[in-house]
Amino acid sequence: MPRDRENLRPIESVILRMREQGLRSVEIGKRIGKKPGTVDRIIEMIDYKEGIDSTPSDRSGPTPLERTIARLRDQGESYGVIGNRLGRSGRNIRRIENMANMRSEA
Incomplete structure (x- = not known):
């Protein structure tokens, strides 16, 4: 079990604490639903996550979604049309585009 609990989700911390108190999975399950x-x-996933580096990878360049949005915007598509094509709202598309622009300027 990982000793560093700051990277755990709240439910994972609760489960680990109960497990350390000697409770079985059945009892833990009843208590947390x-x-x-x-x-x-x-x-098992807590044990699996322990071996994985939790630091975010250094992204170089835009994500595929950001590239798609940029390409469609360059073609003159509106935020609403892009949103409909990608199953998102126009407001969400605008926010993604703004975040990508801010990241590229930094």
Whole structure:
């Protein structure tokens, strides 16, 4: 079990604390409203996450979504039309474009 709990989600911290108190998965599940199998999977994922570097990778360049939005905007598409094509709102498309522009300027 990881000793560094600052990178854990709240439910993971609660489950680990209960496990350290000696509770079984069935009891933990009853207390937090999850099935015992779910509790076991969460514990397995905590162990799995321990071996993974949690620092975000240095992204160089825009994401595929940002590239698609930029291409469609360059073609003259409106935010609403792009949003409809990508299953998002026009407001969301505008926000993604603004964030991509801010990141590229930095």
